[in-house]
Amino acid sequence: MSTVLTAIIVLFLLAAVFGIVLGYASVRFKVEGNPIVDQIDAILPQTQCGQCGYPGCRPYAEAIAGGDAINKCPPGGQSTIDALADLLDVEAVPLDAEHGEEKPRSVAYIREDECIGCTKCIQACPVDAILGAAKQMHTVITSECTGCDLCVEPCPVDCIDMIPIETTPNTWKWPEPPSPMQLIATDRGRGLSASEAH
Amino acid sequence: MSKVFAFHGGIHPPENKKQSTRAPISKAPVPDKLVLPMQQHIGGPSLPLVKVGDTVLKGQMIAEPISRISASIHAPTSGKVVDIAEYPIPHASGLSAECIVIEADGEDRWIEHQGLGDYKQLKRTDLIEHIRASGIAGMGGAGFPTDVKLHLSEDHIVNTLIINAAECEPYITADDMLMRERAHEVLGGIEIIAHILRPSHVLIGIEDNKPNAIHALEAVLKHTDLNIDIVVVPTKYPSGGERQLIKLLTDIEVPSGRIPADIGIVCQNVGTTAAIYRAVHFGEPLISRIVTVTGDAVRHPKNLEALIGTPFSTLLEACDVRPEALSKLVMGGPMMGVTVENDQIPLIKTTNCLIAATEHEMPAAPPTQACIRCGMCEQACPAELLPQQLYWFAKGREFEKAKHHNLFDCIECGACAYVCPSSIPLVQYYRFAKSEIRTEERDQQKADHARQRFEARQARLEQEAAEKEARRKARAAEAAKAQSQKTAVQSSEAAAPETAAPDAKQLKTAAAVARTKLKKAQKAYDEAAALNADNLAELEAALNEARSKADEAEKALASSASSGSEGGDDQSKQLKIAAAVARTKLKKAQDALKNAEDKGLDGVDKLRATVATLEQKANEAQQAYEKAEASGTDKAPVEVDIKALKQQVSIMRTKLKKAESAIDNCEDEADKTRLGQEVEELKKRFEQATAQFDKAEQVLVERAAQAGIDLKQLRIDAAMARAAVTKGERSLSKAESDEERSQIEQDLVAARSKAEALNQTLSQYE
Numbered sequence: 001m002s003t004v005l006t007a008i009i010v011l012f013l014l015a016a017v018f019g020i021v022l023g024y025a026s027v028r029f030k031v032e033g034n035p036i037v038d039q040i041d042a043i044l045p046q047t048q049c050g051q052c053g054y055p056g057c058r059p060y061a062e063a064i065a066g067g068d069a070i071n072k073c074p075p076g077g078q079s080t081i082d083a084l085a086d087l088l089d090v091e092a093v094p095l096d097a098e099h100g101e102e103k104p105r106s107v108a109y110i111r112e113d114e115c116i117g118c119t120k121c122i123q124a125c126p127v128d129a130i131l132g133a134a135k136q137m138h139t140v141i142t143s144e145c146t147g148c149d150l151c152v153e154p155c156p157v158d159c160i161d162m163i164p165i166e167t168t169p170n171t172w173k174w175p176e177p178p179s180p181m182q183l184i185a186t187d188r189g190r191g192l193s194a195s196e197a198h
Numbered sequence: 199m200s201k202v203f204a205f206h207g208g209i210h211p212p213e214n215k216k217q218s219t220r221a222p223i224s225k226a227p228v229p230d231k232l233v234l235p236m237q238q239h240i241g242g243p244s245l246p247l248v249k250v251g252d253t254v255l256k257g258q259m260i261a262e263p264i265s266r267i268s269a270s271i272h273a274p275t276s277g278k279v280v281d282i283a284e285y286p287i288p289h290a291s292g293l294s295a296e297c298i299v300i301e302a303d304g305e306d307r308w309i310e311h312q313g314l315g316d317y318k319q320l321k322r323t324d325l326i327e328h329i330r331a332s333g334i335a336g337m338g339g340a341g342f343p344t345d346v347k348l349h350l351s352e353d354h355i356v357n358t359l360i361i362n363a364a365e366c367e368p369y370i371t372a373d374d375m376l377m378r379e380r381a382h383e384v385l386g387g388i389e390i391i392a393h394i395l396r397p398s399h400v401l402i403g404i405e406d407n408k409p410n411a412i413h414a415l416e417a418v419l420k421h422t423d424l425n426i427d428i429v430v431v432p433t434k435y436p437s438g439g440e441r442q443l444i445k446l447l448t449d450i451e452v453p454s455g456r457i458p459a460d461i462g463i464v465c466q467n468v469g470t471t472a473a474i475y476r477a478v479h480f481g482e483p484l485i486s487r488i489v490t491v492t493g494d495a496v497r498h499p500k501n502l503e504a505l506i507g508t509p510f511s512t513l514l515e516a517c518d519v520r521p522e523a524l525s526k527l528v529m530g531g532p533m534m535g536v537t538v539e540n541d542q543i544p545l546i547k548t549t550n551c552l553i554a555a556t557e558h559e560m561p562a563a564p565p566t567q568a569c570i571r572c573g574m575c576e577q578a579c580p581a582e583l584l585p586q587q588l589y590w591f592a593k594g595r596e597f598e599k600a601k602h603h604n605l606f607d608c609i610e611c612g613a614c615a616y617v618c619p620s621s622i623p624l625v626q627y628y629r630f631a632k633s634e635i636r637t638e639e640r641d642q643q644k645a646d647h648a649r650q651r652f653e654a655r656q657a658r659l660e661q662e663a664a665e666k667e668a669r670r671k672a673r674a675a676e677a678a679k680a681q682s683q684k685t686a687v688q689s690s691e692a693a694a695p696e697t698a699a700p701d702a703k704q705l706k707t708a709a710a711v712a713r714t715k716l717k718k719a720q721k722a723y724d725e726a727a728a729l730n731a732d733n734l735a736e737l738e739a740a741l742n743e744a745r746s747k748a749d750e751a752e753k754a755l756a757s758s759a760s761s762g763s764e765g766g767d768d769q770s771k772q773l774k775i776a777a778a779v780a781r782t783k784l785k786k787a788q789d790a791l792k793n794a795e796d797k798g799l800d801g802v803d804k805l806r807a808t809v810a811t812l813e814q815k816a817n818e819a820q821q822a823y824e825k826a827e828a829s830g831t832d833k834a835p836v837e838v839d840i841k842a843l844k845q846q847v848s849i850m851r852t853k854l855k856k857a858e859s860a861i862d863n864c865e866d867e868a869d870k871t872r873l874g875q876e877v878e879e880l881k882k883r884f885e886q887a888t889a890q891f892d893k894a895e896q897v898l899v900e901r902a903a904q905a906g907i908d909l910k911q912l913r914i915d916a917a918m919a920r921a922a923v924t925k926g927e928r929s930l931s932k933a934e935s936d937e938e939r940s941q942i943e944q945d946l947v948a949a950r951s952k953a954e955a956l957n958q959t960l961s962q963y964e
Contacts, residue, residue: 046645048652056652079638082595116845127651146648156849169237172291173637174629177566 036088037065043083045076048126049148051100056126064088074100075148106162107145108152112137114159121151121160203449205442207580208434209613211368211533213407218371218492221500223379226516228275232300232507234260235287238546239335240342241267246298252279255309257483260298263330269343269547270333272483273300274505276307288529288543290536297544300507311481322394325478332477333484333547338362338438338467339530341548344474347466350459351395357462359397360447361388361471363404363411364431364438367531370551372488373468375501377404377411380472381418387471390478392424395464400426402468403443407433435533436611440465442580454607469550489545491517495524495554504545511541514554525557532560533612567620575614575624581607585614589624592631597638600631608632709751712744719744720790773823780816787812843891850884912959919953 040061047057052072054060064070070084071093078095085092095102110121110130117135129145132138140151152160165171237243244261254260254273261271280301284294317325330345350356361384365373377384392400404412415428431437431446441452444463452458458465469487476482485506492499497518504513510527528535529543531551553560575585583604591600608628615624719741756776787809857880861873926946930939 041649042645044645045641046648046652048648057649116848126655127648128655129651144647144651146644156852157845158852158855167291167293169287169289169291169293169295171637171640172289172293173633174290174626176630177623177626 034062034065037061039087040064040084043076043080043087044073045080045146047075047146047148049075049146049150051075053099069093069096071096072099074102075146077102104164106147106149106164107142108140108147108149109161109163110138110140111159111161112139114157116157118156120154120156124150124154126150202429202431203446205437205445205580206582207578207613208436208442209578209616210433211435211616213433214368214492214532215371215374215407218369218490218499218501219374219378219410221498223375223488223501223503224516226502226504226508226513228302228304228306228505229508229512230302231280231509232274232277232302232505233285233509233542233544234271234274234298234300234507235285235544235546236261236271236296236298237287238271238341238506238548239269240340241265241269243296244268244271246282246296248279248282248298250279250282253277254279254300255307257309257311257485259331259333259483260300263343267343267346269335270331270483271298271506272333272485274485274507275300275302276305277302286540286543288538288546288549292539313479313481317390317478318393325390325394329474329477331483332473334470334473334477335484335547336467337469337473337487337547337550339534339548339550341546344466344470347459347464348391348394350464354459355462356395356397356459356464357399358448358464359388359392359395359400360443360458360463360465361400361402361468362438362440362443362465363402363408363415363468364443365408366405366433366435366438367533367551368435369492369553370490370531371492372490372501372550374408374411375490376472376488377408377468378414381411381414383472383475384415384468385418385422386475386479387466387473388426389422389424390474391464391466391471397464398425400424401447402426402428403431403437403447404428405433405437406430435613436580436609439580439609439611441609454604484547487545487547487549489513489549490551491554492551493524493528493554494556494559495520506547507544509542509544510538510552513545513552514541517554519554523556524554526553526555526560528553528555528560533616534610563623564621566622569620569622572619574617574619578613578617580611580613581609583608585624588631589622589627592627595634597631597635601635605631605635705751705755709748709755712748712751716741716744716748773819777816777819777823780812780819784809784812784816843887843894847884847887847891850880850887854880854884912956916953916956916959919949919956922949923953 044057051074052060071081082092115137122130129141149162242265245264246261248260255276258273260273277300281299285297287295326345326348334344336342473484490501491513529538612625723737723741791805791809857877930942
């Protein structure tokens with residue numbers, strides 16, 4: 001009888017000790033916020049363009065963490081979708097055309113002769129990349145512009161153009177080598193017909 | 199003799215060096231035009247110091263370094279700067295970049311220059327500064343600014359100086375010929391570098407396929423007291439790679455991601471040492487280099503000492519090229535060089551070889567086959583990587599894994615691709631993967647930067663909103679406090695006399711109250727009169743009192759209004775109101791009079807008098823208003839803001855355009871009709887705005903016409919003058935001959951002054 005009692009007491013004590021340890025750890029090492037949101041946010045291109053339907057990249061990251069689709073980011077394009085799919089271990093899907101299409105990187109350019117100095121674009125710019133004051137001509141700080149094109153819509157005189165960034169020898173990329181050709185002619189159709197048969 | 203060690207891998211491709219070593223180094227002809235790219239080195243591009251049209255002398259600095267890792271550029275010959283623009287540069291991309299174009303005058307006049315004399319007396323930093331000012335960058339192929347490497351002794355202990363004379367790539371013999379013919383220059387350069395870096399010993403690594411160069415070096419080494427060893431290494435590609443040569447000579451491996459200086463070693467190319475020698479002893483900056491021109495498509499392959507900026511076509515002609523046989527022009531060696539399409543591309547500081555290959559010599563790459571995992575690439579890799587794995591990762595775009603397999607330690611030597619039995623272009627895959635990773639990193643950096651800015655902006659906006667809210671709350675609290683105080687004061691001193699200077703509002707209220715009282719009194723009196731009541735006299739007294747009070751209040755209001763009104767506009771408005779009020783009063787009084795007359799009451803006379811005074815008052819008010827209006831009219835039309843109108847017109851135009859395009863995009867019929875209506879509306883508004891604008895403009899035109907100038911004509915003239923200026927500028931950039939250019943320039947100046955004058959006149963009237 002005493003052995004049974006001892007066992008019960010020992011187990012109870014163990015449970016109490018572990019309970020205390022775990023309780024302390026949950027308070028002491030509490031994680032603020034959702035860490036996955038930070039990881040998702042780091043992958044998103046930070047144009048803050050809102051094309052995904054959320055007001056900025058971080059809200060979209062939170063939405064993805066909450067289970068939203070990963071293919072709503074046109075500026076990031078397929079590479080961002082792939083990276084997100086990798087991180088979240090879900091299937092990479094093509095970009096949702098509803099939210100726009102992947103365009104080459106561009107910067108905003110204000111045709112300064114036509115600018116009337118209304119400051120509407122300055123208020124729209126999410127990264128403070130437009131310089132100017134009321135009734136003064138505005139200009140874009142090219143190095144800070146993310147190419148989100150949020151300034152184009154508010155302009156009352158349509159004087160903002162999105163100019164694709166030109167490739168310079170420093171930003172030029174080596175092309176991917178062409179994939180090897182199929183040497184054996186009969187190889188080509190086989191996989192196809194097999195997949196069609198199923 | 200030092201011991202020679204071995205590095206992993208390596209290959210033995212056909213050397214093809216004999217062709218170009220038969221003839222001595224000869225001078226390449228000076229071309230008519232030299233094109234000098236602003237980026238010939240690793241690091242930031244140089245910043246041009248000259249303008250188009252400047253005359254430069256040979257050796258004059260024409261571009262200065264923009265940052266620490268950058269190099270200056272000098273004019274290779276005397277002449278005139280004819281253009282600073284984008285030209286094709288020797289780069290794998292075939293893209294264009296900023297270049298300075300110098301038209302040679304044929305005199306080849308040097309700028310005043312002289313050597314440093316006894317350089318050992320100078321401070322080392324001054325000596326390095328002199329080398330930096332001479333624009334010397336590594337001439338082995340990478341083009342790292344030499345002065346940066348010479349500064350290494352400041353924060354590193356340099357034990358060993360290695361002079362890279364291996365020149366392992368097939369075809370290239372520029373360093374070989376330099377050592378054969380100018381061994382004393384090489385030695386002189388080594389002495390200068392050794393003086394700066396103070397290594398304990400100097401090693402010259404040279405492949406055993408250059409016996410003549412070895413002899414020449416040994417001959418000059420007898421005259422030096424420096425601790426210099428010539429280490430002859432077996433011929434194997436790529437023994438000239440920096441890390442491979444260090445392994446060969448010292449058996450030390452440079453750790454991944456570190457530089458040789460971290461293990462006490464600095465490497466310099468022989469070509470660079472000769473350039474340093476010339477810079478220090480003669481004050482000659484780096485304006486020429488030795489380049490091997492070879493390949494089966496040239497009849498006389500040899501080494502040329504050519505000016506930097508010489509187009510490849512000049513070099514090929516100097517070696518008697520056979521254009522019909524030329525199938526591929528390669529810049530650099532056959533293993534690591536790049537094919538160039540355009541023979542107008544200029545020679546730069548790092549161009550050591552030019553191969554004009556025939557079809558037979560460099561046939562098109564055989565078709566790529568599947569990787570059979572034979573592992574030969576691994577055995578050939580001098581960096582001890584796993585080329586096969588890297589290939590799969592690059593192909594599958596698994597760049598992260600490729601990075602973990604040390605992709606960035608790959609020196610792109612091409613040994614793996616050379617041995618691959620499946621002819622897979624492995625190096626192309628590595629280059630592709632590297633540039634993809636670099637781009638991703640750049641994008642990531644940009645994204646992080648954008649996030650920072652976005653978050654800073656959000657924080658600022660939130661703070662602003664919070665401040666606004668706080669201010670609003672403070673104001674509300676203050677208002678509540680004031681209100682409570684006011685009520686307290688009013689309740690305690692309800693019967694307090696009015697303040698000495700009541701404001702207009704209060705006066706107005708008082709006047710209104712007085713008027714109401716008057717009306718009431720009048721009504722009571724009328725009623726009483728109608729009923730013939732006996733307290734008529736009492737009522738009349740009350741009425742009189744009320745009337746006098748009302749008059750007083752009215753007077754006070756009028757006086758305060760006349761003194762308090764500010765703008766002319768305000769005043770005229772008030773006057774107008776006053777006139778209207780006076781008219782209404784008059785009418786009422788007249789009605790009352792009529793009523794009284796009808797009833798035959800005895801207050802009629804009084805009323806008649808009142809009507810008369812009111813009539814007079816109304817007339818006065820009307821006159822005052824008209825006067826004020828008249829004084830304002832001559833200003834009014836001028837006040838119209840033509841700019842604002844113009845803006846409005848353009849806004850309306852944009853809106854209309856947007857709406858129209860929306861219609862075009864719209865498919866639904868109902869939407870279309872709705873949008874059509876909207877467009878109609880917008881059109882109407884647009885027309886209105888335009889009409890307003892036209893009207894305002896008409897006024898301007900009339901004013902201008904009064905001054906004897908036709909505004910429309912003036913505007914057309916100004917626009918035409920502006921167009922003429924633009925046209926002139928455009929044709930100037932296209933002009934070819936000097937005469938034509940100067941003619942156009944003259945025209946342009948005239949056109950500009952005319953346009954300016956017209957613009958000024960125009961701005962006077964607008």
